[in-house]
Amino acid sequence: MAVKEKKIGFAKRLPSSAVFSIASTVGALLFTSFILWMAGAQPGLTFEKILAGAFGDSVKIANGLVVWVPLSLTAGALIITFTAGLWNLGIEGQIMLGAIAATGTLRVLQNSLLSPVLIILFACLMGMVGGALWAALTGILRLFGGVSEIFAGVGLNFVATALSLWLIFDPWKRPGVGSMSGTEPFDERLWLATIPGYRLSLWSLVLVVVVFIGLFILLKKTRFGIQIKAIGKNLEAARLMGIQTRKQMMAAMLLCGGLAGLAGALQVVAVYHRLIPSISSGYGFLAMLVAMLANNNLMLALLVAYLFAILNIGGIQLPIVLHLDSTLSGVLQTALVLFFLIMNGVKQHLTERKERNRHAE
Amino acid sequence: MQSDVLVGLAGVIASAAPIVIAAIGETLTEKSGMLNLSVNGIILLSAMGGFAVSYRTDNLAAGYLAGILIGALIGLILAFCTLTLYQSQVAVGLVLAFLCRDLSYFLGNGFMGLTAPVMHSATLPFLSELPVLGSLFFDQTVMTYLSLLCIPTALVWINHTRYGLVLRSVGERPEAAFARGIDVKKVRYLYTIVGSALVGLAGPIYTLGLKPGWKGSMTGLDGIGWIVLAITIFGGWNSFRVALGAYLFELLRWLGLVYQAQWSGVPSQVLQVAPFPLMILTLVFVNMKNSEWFESLISLLPPPLYRFFSLKGKRNKAAPSSLGIPFRNV
Amino acid sequence: MEIEIRNIHKSFGAVHANAGISLTVHAGEILGVLGENGAGKTTLMKILAGLQPCDAGEIYVDGKLVHFQSADSALALGIGMLSQDPLDFPMLTIFDNLYLGRKKGFFIQKNSFRKEVEKVEDLLAFHFKLSELVGTLSIGERQQLEILRLLVYGSELIILDEPTTGISTQQKKQLFDLLKRLAELGKTVIFVTHKLAEVNELCRRTIVLRQGKLVGDVALPCGSASLIQAMFGKAVDLQDPLDVSRSEEQFEVRHLVIKDAHFFSNPVNLSVRKGEILGLAGMEGSGQKAFLRTLAGLEKPLDGAFFDEGDALRWGSTHSFTKRGVYFMPAARMEEGLIQGMTVQEHFILSQPAEEIMIDRERSCRISETRIKEFSIHGSSSSNAEELSGGNQQRLLIAMLPERARLLLLENPTRGLDIESTNWIWEKLHERCKKGASILFASPDMEELLRFSNRILVFFAGKISEPFFSRDLNSEKLGALIGGEGWR
Amino acid sequence: AKGTSEPAANSEESEKFVFGMLLVGAYNDQGWNQAHYEAGLYVQDHIPGTEMIYIDKVNTADRPGTTPDQLAEELVAQGAKLIIFDSDDMKDGAHAFAAAHPDIPVIHASGDGAWVDGNAYQNLPNLANVMGRMEYGKEIAGCAAALSSTTGKIGYLGPLINEETRRLTASAYLGAKYCWENVAGKDPADLTFEVTWIGFWSNIPGVTLDPTQVADDFFNRGYDVVISGIDTTEALTEAQKYADEGNTVFAIPYDFKGGCGQTSGVCLGVPYYNWGPSYTSYVQSAIDGNFTPSWDYLAPNWEDLNNPDTSALGFVKGDALPEENGAKLDDFIAELAGGLNLWKGPLNLQDGTVFLAEGETATDYQVWYLPQLLEGMLGLSTAAE
């Protein structure tokens, strides 16, 4: 799927990449069908209902896009760090901090005389700053403290969760009550305008397009992009080539955190209009799967994010019409990635064997 | 009052049991140089699977066995994808973590709120009469005894047996171990499976003992696995310290509830998340020895002392040198 | 024990590393194995020690056909090998390191094994503190440890692959004594090297490998000329380096103290003229690498200063060094120099200093094409670095050095290259010098040092000599200095 | 099975009245959500031609990226003509949905958006609230606890601190105190009533307290009854474990009629909600086209506390309540039925300020929005200041 065709002669006789992609998709579908069969459900019907639930009408399609926006933003963000060879598992916390910073900004400015547009813009900006600062913490721990970004990130996710719960139940609680439903919703004028009749905001769609064009330019057309690619592939060599590896890795973390924070801020201004306990919605981890399945390819990430969004939205139908649990969507999503990794391994294995045979001739 | 505290501490030891076992399992895996990030998923899936099997068979042992088998199976998948297919340990581990979690919720839906057998404490004769130790350690469930037993066993296994030496060597320098005739892949397969099986045992310890029953995402187990990973690091890959980390974690949770009313100024989340900043600080501290500024500090020392600090210092809490790094032999 | 190998073949991709080698090694002899870099010495030894399977061929031990699956099945038959870099465990204790490989027992039997070790130690006349970490030992001690280990496990044949790299003369002497003692005890020793003197000193017989083939089996001692002829195929002729005595000084090092993992150097004072080529001589690991990396800003010195035309360069950011045209080129091509999965063109983009944010693809493509042509790299702009052959990778590395480079710090610039490529690369480097760049390069090859440098610094276990003019040196003198003799 | 039933269903398609339910947790959680789910089944049984559809786990942790109003629309798309939101968490979603769909009757259980005198009045023509006066259930629970406790130490396993949980906890305390003094005739000074809040409705490792540990801690410290304020069953399962090991401890679960589950000898009973009758009347009025918004704060049927067709809440006695105490509890229930009001002065708040003066009885408003715990209760009244 994403794998670039190598220009090496011996690869030619191997089945093309498409074959492996199809094989991994079929594998994931078969696996999920098996799980469905174990749960006593009809696989065909189930998949049909998921699709109907995602494309049944324009509202559903729009709802899919509502999920797609933060998911693709976060996946795009992760592709930056993945390219730089950083497993930014702290992404969930970065989304949360973005949401927290945006909420804080809105709380401060909601009664001011600024125009709502400015307030929203400022909230998004502060969201980016919040996410970036949280990412910076991971970056500093990794680059100056020698703490793997994996563990620093996971730890900081917990801290971020606790922080948001504390804010919701304590300093930012609704008048008189701390509620799981989150902080007091903001005034409607501070909501990001949506298309009438839909939950979808055109602005967030535009934002995704702009961000991805920006990411494409950043990663493919700028020195920074090619430098972090080099860092991701060979840190030491990149350093010896005179690339300022620390600075660029930190920049990658900050950019990623900033975009994740933006996704979190959008959840506040465009979807929930307040801070809720699990504001990150697990998008960070889901986006990680998206980026893996897309093999860090931006265009593919947009598609895969859409596929995953569809599965999330379509999965809602399962309890309604089939009395099944919606986590099936998650099973299918993760199975897709697992089988992709497996087929990737098989492909590499076959490639190597071909190569060996070639030399033996 | 005195006995209150003792009983409370005994409770801490009991509730830390699955974490101790899982973290020791993860320690074994990581000692071989394999990073298993799927712990969280394994615990959930085996908690559900163990409960379901125990419910169906009305047999406790079958449930625990199922948990172990589920863990071993996930370990096998991880090992196959990383050791045979050479995929990234981080990627595969993460995917398995999420896959197992979703599977446990999906498949476990039919087992919500049911009642299966529960493991009770088995007071040890004589030993439980001991003044303080008796009520702390010897009035517990079999699984808690097992967790206590795991600590010295793992310690002895890793440090004092030939097999443990093989394990350490594979995690330290696989190419050298290979040259000594050790089948690195086999060892890594083995410890990934065994370690994951131990992690898998932690699941049913919850659902068949500590927190009986399966309640889907309300079971309150989602996240334990990440804590286990943190504790493995916190403990510096030493089963004794790993266990201490697990006890510290549960102790903090317990203190959080005991002192809730007294410490009304402290947000209740503080003690709960404290282990994570602690883990990070530990890592910073351990890694300080590898950092440039520390290096330049000790390099002022005369060579023998310098060597002492730069190597001896790293010896204790250092990660296995090849952790997470794939090995391919020719 | 008598070993006979017949018609061994081994290929790595297109490289025929061993092309039909047959040989008999007799009990109690010390056999030398000579050959230039890449001749196939290590490959043959690894096959013999079970570390690598061969593609074809047979091995007989005392007349019996054997098959090794692994190093320890070879060790079980009495064949043990000391690798070029010690394959041991720095983070384990000496005891654990020795114990690893035991087949019997569940628990580690500390006492009985300690006795076994002590018995062998007595025989060899040296002792280790078993509770120490291996990593605290010096390279020489680690070699001794490996020999000890092999003997503990009953090795009858001990293969040493270039053991004299990185150890002091003192230690070398100890090692040679040890090996002679082993021979007296009836053990067989195979001694791999590309240094003639060592073979002459230690062995009664040597074989010579070239391009994977056995090209000589010589009784020793004998004259070097014939050995050189066998090793290199032709005698090398020397050429004169540029005359730089009148060009101005552009770099100056004052009281520079460098640190390596195992030592701190003495203070170095040095000034480098425009167009000058300075060779760094010494055994691998004697501090040359640390010296080059320090001058490149990659590592902080303990003390001292580095001036570029009077301006002091500050350590901390490598970038400030590259900005002034100071570049380092590592020896480990694929590990440190090039990036797997990136194209040749991308390598050129990365290595060219530029301030602009965006990449001008067209321009970089042009640059890449001209560089490829200029350095006759076999490959295209869009080939990935790992698809190039070793020689072409080296050319790429050299081609990547930016035009504006004023000081080139080259670690082993012709590693793994044949003589033609070496000459070609030096032509290119001379062009740089004519344009005013200065070069510091490290090389294990004395000929290369003597041929191409104006002056030579000798490194010996962290001791750094005053620069010698290369016209004042010859192979013998330089060899002695490298070996730690003739120092004031 | 679905395939065969479809043709039959088709014929009555036109008359079928579909109502939708949004459950915050799993429909089969043996707690709060199952009580609602079974109420939906009750409606189906009692009004022919109605059908329930539902989405469970309506929370952002389980359903990332969705909002309750969005999910309610999914139900509408499947034909739902009335929507029930079952949790306080869905407050904003319920209000938003009701505002956006004035033609669809909305019932928000436990909310106060339809209460004209309440703090959150929304003035929506299609929004109704319903909540049982669980204060009575908790008072009965508190009484059962006080009657069974030998140590006089009663623990309350609280979720997070808000108005609803405060008033329910306080009610349990009032019931316990009353029965301790007036029924058991013991010294009020010997009664300890302590609440520990876990900080959420369920356990999140690394973030909230562990309810299992909280229950254990109560039992370990000599508390012999734990009343659960959370929807999961940790208190009961822990009590069962302690009892199996030979201790005399009890627990009182919450929410669901079947809450005592399959335990033996530890469950003193369960105060539960019976949403069926009120849902039935709402659905019927929606079918008849005369749905009117109201804020229903429903008292139990004191004639027949556990009548599934008339009582909005009830209390099922557990097998751990001996007959003698059962009888005393019945007497207490009879007193409540006869007009005993425990929310009557003098009552002070936890910080000592007067809540109700001598002889004053609390209004619904005062109870519903109780600002603190009451004097005499141990535990936090609010989250950290």
Ligand SMILES: Nc1ncnc2c1ncn2[C@@H]1O[C@H](COP(=O)(O)OP(=O)(O)OP(=O)(O)O)[C@@H](O)[C@H]1O
């Ligand atoms: N694992 C390998 N993969 C690919 N090529 C290899 C491998 N090992 C050795 N070679 C190639 O085989 C040839 C012989 O290598 P070998 O290491 O035997 O040389 P050598 O005589 O030991 O050289 P040196 O003196 O530099 O150690 C070289 O061209 C080398 O690049």
Ligand SMILES: Nc1ncnc2c1ncn2[C@@H]1O[C@H](COP(=O)(O)OP(=O)(O)OP(=O)(O)O)[C@@H](O)[C@H]1O
């Ligand atoms: N990983 C690879 N992928 C694709 N092609 C490769 C790879 N490695 C080597 N090759 C190709 O195989 C051929 C042989 O490479 P090798 O390194 O053995 O060359 P060589 O004969 O040693 O040349 P040189 O003298 O330049 O080192 C080269 O043409 C190279 O392009």
Ligand SMILES: [Mg+2]
């Ligand atoms: Mg060699």
Ligand SMILES: [Mg+2]
């Ligand atoms: Mg080559």
